[in-house]
Amino acid sequence: MKPTDGLPASPRCLRLTGLGVGPGVGMGRVHVHEAGAVSVPEYRIPAGRVESERERLADAAERGSRQIATLRTKARGLPGAAGEELDYLLDAHQQMLKDSRLIKGVIERIGTERLNAEAAVRREMDSLADAFASMQDPYLAARADDIRDIGWRLIRLLTGTTGRPLSPLPRNTVLIAHDLSPADTALLTPRDVAGLVLASGGSDSHTAIMARSLGLPAVLAVPDVLRHARSGDLVCVDGGDGLVVIDPDAQTLAEFRARRAEFLRTRRNLGRLRDLPAETLDGARVTVMANVELAGELDTVHQCGAEGIGLLRTEFMFMNRPTLPSEDEQYAFLRAIVEGMRGRPVTIRTLDVGGDKLSEALELGESPNPALGLRAIRLSLSRPALLEAQLAAILRAGLHGPVRLLLPMIGSIEELRQVHVIRDRVVKRLRAASVPLPDPLPPLGVMIEIPGAALSADTLARHCDFFAIGTNDLIQYTLAIDRSDPAVAPLYNPLHPAVLRLIQFTVGAAARAGIPISVCGEMAGDPRLAGVLLGLGVTSLSMSANNIPRVKQNIRRLSLADAEARTAALMALDDAQAIAALADHLLVNRERTAEK
Ligand code: PEP
Ligand code: MG
Numbered sequence: 001m002k003p004t005d006g007l008p009a010s011p012r013c014l015r016l017t018g019l020g021v022g023p024g025v026g027m028g029r030v031h032v033h034e035a036g037a038v039s040v041p042e043y044r045i046p047a048g049r050v051e052s053e054r055e056r057l058a059d060a061a062e063r064g065s066r067q068i069a070t071l072r073t074k075a076r077g078l079p080g081a082a083g084e085e086l087d088y089l090l091d092a093h094q095q096m097l098k099d100s101r102l103i104k105g106v107i108e109r110i111g112t113e114r115l116n117a118e119a120a121v122r123r124e125m126d127s128l129a130d131a132f133a134s135m136q137d138p139y140l141a142a143r144a145d146d147i148r149d150i151g152w153r154l155i156r157l158l159t160g161t162t163g164r165p166l167s168p169l170p171r172n173t174v175l176i177a178h179d180l181s182p183a184d185t186a187l188l189t190p191r192d193v194a195g196l197v198l199a200s201g202g203s204d205s206h207t208a209i210m211a212r213s214l215g216l217p218a219v220l221a222v223p224d225v226l227r228h229a230r231s232g233d234l235v236c237v238d239g240g241d242g243l244v245v246i247d248p249d250a251q252t253l254a255e256f257r258a259r260r261a262e263f264l265r266t267r268r269n270l271g272r273l274r275d276l277p278a279e280t281l282d283g284a285r286v287t288v289m290a291n292v293e294l295a296g297e298l299d300t301v302h303q304c305g306a307e308g309i310g311l312l313r314t315e316f317m318f319m320n321r322p323t324l325p326s327e328d329e330q331y332a333f334l335r336a337i338v339e340g341m342r343g344r345p346v347t348i349r350t351l352d353v354g355g356d357k358l359s360e361a362l363e364l365g366e367s368p369n370p371a372l373g374l375r376a377i378r379l380s381l382s383r384p385a386l387l388e389a390q391l392a393a394i395l396r397a398g399l400h401g402p403v404r405l406l407l408p409m410i411g412s413i414e415e416l417r418q419v420h421v422i423r424d425r426v427v428k429r430l431r432a433a434s435v436p437l438p439d440p441l442p443p444l445g446v447m448i449e450i451p452g453a454a455l456s457a458d459t460l461a462r463h464c465d466f467f468a469i470g471t472n473d474l475i476q477y478t479l480a481i482d483r484s485d486p487a488v489a490p491l492y493n494p495l496h497p498a499v500l501r502l503i504q505f506t507v508g509a510a511a512r513a514g515i516p517i518s519v520c521g522e523m524a525g526d527p528r529l530a531g532v533l534l535g536l537g538v539t540s541l542s543m544s545a546n547n548i549p550r551v552k553q554n555i556r557r558l559s560l561a562d563a564e565a566r567t568a569a570l571m572a573l574d575d576a577q578a579i580a581a582l583a584d585h586l587l588v589n590r591e592r593t594a595e596k
Pocket of ligand 2: 449
């Protein structure tokens with residue numbers, strides 16, 4: 001069935017707007033993902049991990065049984081027959097956690113299908129529950145509910161979450177939710193998901209970045225969407241314009257088909273730029289690289305003509321899994337990416353979880369203010385074994401291609417010194433064990449994303465090999481605006497004079513120290529803002545791969561002298577509207593300049 005089959009007789013055709021964060025146009029059926037819902041990670045395990053997965057299952061079953069025992073105590077306290085009946089049901093559930101068909105089936109699947117425990121529970125639960133549900137006998141058919149009850153209890157215990165499942169989703173689904181974590185977003189399959197609409201979120205939030213990486217048409221910060229959308233409704237999404245139409249009429253559907261055709265046509269045309277250099281009209285060469293969030297992105301990175309990976313966010317190795325990856329596992333992941341880049345540079349950033357990015361494997365506690373809490377390098381320094389394993393894996397990956405090592409959220413020289421000490425210790429250990437390492441060792445760089453770091457850039461530059469400016473956080477911390485909070489999204493302004501001055505000062509500090517500098521925040525992937533960055537002296541940009549063609553096209557239509565002059569003029573202004581108007585001139589469209 002096509003998503004547009006069965007149009008209602010009188011469509012509501014409700015137009016809602018939000019932040020368009022993942023370009024593209026999608027149409028499909030709504031799936032409302034309720035608050036507290038969880039997704040079920042699925043991954044293959046090596047033979048050596050079968051026993052430990054079975055132990056995780058046994059542990060979850062044991063904890064589940066204790067939960068039910070508590071519930072039974074409460075049930076027995078209820079008055080009358082209700083308590084007795086409930087106790088009887090809970091007793092049956094407790095038995096199912098012991099030696100039931102469900103548990104036996106899961107144990108078997110972990111071994112034969114080499115699946116992680118939660119995925120094995122999901123599959124066994126679905127197959128058993130379906131079998132019971134199709135039975136003629138109503139008593140037996142009702143057992144399907146018990147199986148699902150117990151299955152979901154186990155999944156929640158195994159994933160450390162509460163709530164209901166997210167996957168699998170049928171084809172042409174438009175997922176609508178209040179919020180979705182970056183880890184849950186990473187589990188969406190672009191083949192099935194035609195769009196993503198959230199009531200919350202900011203344009204540079206990690207969920208938005210993940211949606212862009214997956215190439216999903218996505219609109220965030222649509223406050224009323226959950227009031228209007230119902231599962232099964234037809235919906236159209238334009239992630240470029242930030243437009244959502246619930247229950248569209250035939251005319252709107254035709255309009256969105258035209259929008260989609262236009263989007264695909266533009267993308268095809270931009271594809272022709274792939275092998276052309278990002279060079280301004282007056283001959284200044286700019287390096288354009290890709291930010292990578294997921295291991296599966298390399299094809300897109302190559303298709304979009306990236307000259308390397310300017311930011312590899314390693315969080316994907318730690319998300320949606322209950323245990324930490326070993327040094328060898330991380331090395332294998334990184335090696336595959338470095339080799340996949342065929343000699344092009346790869347900048348690997350150490351773990352940056354905390355804030356809005358969480359990892360169940362790390363069991364981070366609640367933070368009163370996550371963005372200002374134990375995040376990124378602070379977390380790594382508080383768990384030296386974690387950092388040592390990561391540094392070892394990154395250094396070893398450097399044997400297979402040009403690698404640079406990048407540290408997120410450095411706030412002081414002291415933190416940088418501590419990393420140097422740990423890195424030297426790791427190198428000594430690896431050399432003592434005759435583990436081959438690249439010579440020279442990968443350069444060590446610092447992300448400038450805290451205003452204090454930008455203002456200390458002169459000093460930091462003397463202690464590291466390169467800078468990468470993370471404008472997403474730099475804007476967040478300079479302007480005191482939570483990048484994921486839609487309530488303050490209109491205030492999140494990359495062109496704020498304070499932000500531009502911090503970038504300008506950092507670029508100057510790098511030039512004085514003679515170290516390379518790039519920008520890898522979302523600002524770099526916006527053609528208009530990239531023009532401002534050029535004007536500030538930045539000649540290396542890293543962005544979501546899908547943004548590379550448009551940014552490259554604009555660079556090829558710009559003159560550097562013009563960008564510098566306009567940016568200098570813009571830096572002298574203090575009125576936000578005038579600054580924005582001047583920046584608009586750095587977006588050169590076809591009508592104003594002949595295509596180069
Ligand atoms: C940034 O802050 O600009 C950045 C690139 O890092 P992240 O978005 O992962 O915080
Ligand atoms: Mg950051």
